[in-house]
Amino acid sequence: MRVSGTTTQIPSSMNTPAIPSVVPQLSDPSGWVDLYGDYLYNYALMRLKDAPMAEDAVQETFLAALKARQTFAGRSSEKTWMVGILKHKIIDQFRKNKRESTYTEESLPFEREGLFLEDGEWAGHWKPQCKPTAWGDTPLTTIEQQEFWKVFQHCFDKLPDRLASVFSLRELEEMESADICKVLEITETNLWVVLHRARMHLRRCLEVKWLSSATPANK
Amino acid sequence: MKTLFTSVKHLFVLFLFKLVPPCNEATMLVSRSFDTKLSFKERFQLKCHLLICAACNRFSKQIHFLQKIIHEHGHLHVHTHDEETPLRATLSDEARKRLKNEVSSRL
Numbered sequence: 001m002r003v004s005g006t007t008t009q010i011p012s013s014m015n016t017p018a019i020p021s022v023v024p025q026l027s028d029p030s031g032w033v034d035l036y037g038d039y040l041y042n043y044a045l046m047r048l049k050d051a052p053m054a055e056d057a058v059q060e061t062f063l064a065a066l067k068a069r070q071t072f073a074g075r076s077s078e079k080t081w082m083v084g085i086l087k088h089k090i091i092d093q094f095r096k097n098k099r100e101s102t103y104t105e106e107s108l109p110f111e112r113e114g115l116f117l118e119d120g121e122w123a124g125h126w127k128p129q130c131k132p133t134a135w136g137d138t139p140l141t142t143i144e145q146q147e148f149w150k151v152f153q154h155c156f157d158k159l160p161d162r163l164a165s166v167f168s169l170r171e172l173e174e175m176e177s178a179d180i181c182k183v184l185e186i187t188e189t190n191l192w193v194v195l196h197r198a199r200m201h202l203r204r205c206l207e208v209k210w211l212s213s214a215t216p217a218n219k
Numbered sequence: 220m221k222t223l224f225t226s227v228k229h230l231f232v233l234f235l236f237k238l239v240p241p242c243n244e245a246t247m248l249v250s251r252s253f254d255t256k257l258s259f260k261e262r263f264q265l266k267c268h269l270l271i272c273a274a275c276n277r278f279s280k281q282i283h284f285l286q287k288i289i290h291e292h293g294h295l296h297v298h299t300h301d302e303e304t305p306l307r308a309t310l311s312d313e314a315r316k317r318l319k320n321e322v323s324s325r326l
Contacts, residue, residue, distance in 0.1 A: 029326060033318045038309045045308050055314045062322050116243040121233060124241025132277040135284065145292070170254070171289050177254045188255070196250040203281055 026072050032062055036079060040086050047090050047168045049161050053097065057089040064089070087173065094165055095183050106160060108197060110204040133207060148210060155205035159198055166191065167198040232271075239268040242275050249279045253286060 027035065040061060044054035064085050072081060115130040117123050126132075140148060156164065166184065169175045181188055240248070245268040248261055257265065269276050310318070 030319070030323055032322060033310075033315060037315060037318060041310045041314075042308055051308075051311075055310070055318075058310075059318055059321055062318060063325065066322065066325050116241070122236075124243045125236070126242050126274045131274040132281060134277065135281055140288075148288070149292075171286070174290070192247075192251050192254055195254055196247050199250050199282055199285070200246065203278070203285060206285070207281075 026069055026078055029062075029066055029069070032065070032082075036082055039079070040082060043083060043086060044090055044093075047165060047172075048093055048097075049164060053093050057086060057093050060089045060092075061086045091169075091183055094169070108160075108163075108201045109158070110201050111197075113204075115200075115204070132203075135207075148206075151206055151210035152202070155202050155209065158205065159201060163194055163198045163201075166194045167202075170195055235271050239271065240264050242268075242272060245269070245272065245275045246278055249275070249282055253282075 037058065040058045041054055044057040045051065048054045048057065061082060065082055068085075072078075076084070113130070115127060117125055117127055156167075159167065166180060169180050169183070170177070175183075177188060177191055180186075181191055184191075186194075239245070245265060248257060248265045248268075251257065252262075252265070269279060
């Protein structure tokens with residue numbers, strides 16, 4: 001409602017001489033490190049899981065922001081604008097780093113546990129003790145959500161780096177599969193396997209760590 | 220009589236499950252359906268499996284739930300941190316100094 005009110009007022013103000021304050025202004029770059037440094041570093045660290053790489057990404061973000069200062073259109077807040085730049089820098093880091101990724105990785109807890117029967121007439125089906133338990137249908141309350149993210153963070157940290165990076169590109173940045181394959185130079189089949197492992201791990205980890213203890217009433 | 224009934228039932232259920240891919244393949248299909256379009260055959264197989272398998276049905280619902288909550292709220296808790304949540308890590312003093320020098324040297 002309020003939006004339509006302001007839009008109708010715009011034409012009248014456009015006739016008056018331009019007000020300088022309308023021009024989007026960035027804050028003084030010398031304050032950027034204190035304002036956004038930690039925030040951007042956290043964002044990068046979450047994805048890259050490597051402190052020097054995260055620092056590099058933040059540094060490159062600030063330098064790119066300095067260069068692109070004039071192009072800042074003010075469509076988003078300064079912070080959002082910087083996060084937008086950082087996202088590209090993180091992808092660059094992934095691209096640089098891909099040579100180090102190997103496909104032979106340590107197995108995940110759910111894989112060591114073995115969720116599925118290996119032989120017998122039911123081979124390939126869930127082990128009775130590993131069948132997914134009921135999670136309840138009610139939406140999460142705010143407190144449950146806080147608890148959920150705490151456990152999620154814990155489970156996410158347990159993912160090996162490469163799985164975590166693929167998962168965050170896919171599910172957090174919501175990048176298309178084909179683009180991720182290009183950036184990380186992996187085949188699509190490989191991508192599916194990696195994402196499947198990450199999802200299986202997260203689901204099992206959440207089930208064991210969070211739901212079993214937090215919501216006994218749902219069982 | 221009862222044992223005969225249970226063994227017939229067991230055989231019938233086993234027969235049904237032989238018609239569809241096993242659970243480990245079905246879970247892979249559920250996961251893959253998020254990343255690509257499954258072929259008609261795969262979709263059909265998955266549907267049939269989910270019809271008769273309560274465990275995988277639950278699995279599928281949970282994976283969808285996870286996907287949904289991550290897409291809806293993930294940015295608040297995972298990528299970015301809102302003001303109330305304390306940051307998990309901060310820049311080291313050394314890194315902060317280096318960054319400030321880099322920025323000010325280019326002003």
